[in-house]
């Protein structure tokens with residue numbers, strides 16, 4: 001059973017999201033334009049581009065949704081204008097350069113779903129020199145929050161579940177960013193912008209940002225809330241901020257303090273963020289200052305919240321000498337047997353013969369072969 005289609009139902013029923021994207025596409029795409037719909041899903045952004053007059057759309061999609069998108073496109077009479085390309089955008093080639101690249105591969109905190117990596121590559125290989133991207137840029141934003149329910153996701157481990165101490169779990173819990181949804185009353189301060197990143201920048205180095213927030217009311221500081229505002233086109237924002245006029249249906253992130261701090265209106269809350277975008281590591285240090293005196297200090301990082309088994313840590317050492325596992329050998333066999341001459345049935349039989357210790361039946365070997373072939377074989 002796959003819930004992928006239902007995920008796309010949610011994307012399409014998010015009126016704030018689709019309205020903003022449709023508005024931006026209508027403003028940017030001109031009759032005759034070539035458009036890349038990167039991460040097409042149902043193909044909706046490409047269809048909107050066709051409606052705006054695009055001469056051709058390259059709809060790139062790595063998942064099985066591409067077949068659904070193809071049918072949807074045909075049913076709406078745009079099959080002659082949309083070219084579907086199956087694969088990860090960084091691994092496919094297009095026959096011509098585009099005027100516009102559009103995508104909504106934006107994470108909860110703006111940087112964390114790969115948009116910057118995909119757009120940096122796409123701008124270089126797919127876009128005309130004067131072409132534009134939708135979104136054009138993304139701002140990362142944060143505010144101080146009071147959220148007892150989110151704080152309890154950390155405190156749970158400190159309450160000795162079933163009477164057992166669980167300090168190892170508590171440490172990870174304190175160093176985790178949690179998906180959640182804040183409401184405006186949860187905010188203890190205004191929000192501030194960490195940075196605004198051009199959507200086709202290749203963000204390879206760390207993002208460092210110091211925020212100086214001021215408590216607007218008394219309350220319990222449980223952590224820092226984070227979200228984004230994407231600037232899709234001139235005057236067209238799209239945001240999951242609790243303060244957005246039209247908020248899209250995407251979670252925010254809660255970064256907890258080591259321990260909650262009672263604050264009063266006027267307290268200064270200084271937050272230093274360090275983000276390694278491609279490794280999805282976020283570090284946050286929070287200092288609360290009252291009348292010039294520090295009253296609380298907390299420093300956390302998702303690096304300390306990673307679940308890395310000891311064996312995997314050893315494997316990251318430069319002295320480690322890697323050796324292929326039995327499954328890797330079987331995968332290598334499949335790739336070697338895909339020589340452009342042998343039919344699939346022969347490959348399945350040969351893989352089962354060579355690796356009979358791995359598979360209980362020829363059918364099991366066939367499933368394994370299909371998984372490798374669908375991913376790597378050229379058509």
Ligand SMILES: C[S@@+](CC[C@H](N)C(=O)[O-])C[C@H]1O[C@@H](n2cnc3c(N)ncnc32)[C@H](O)[C@@H]1O
Pocket residue numbers: 011012038039040041042043044045060061062063065087088089090103104105118
């Ligand atoms: C968030 S959904 C958005 C779908 C659609 N564009 C929309 O706005 O409703 C992202 C889709 O892009 C695909 N995807 C993500 N990154 C991709 C990439 N770099 N290349 C190709 N497909 C990608 C995923 O499989 C998924 O179907």
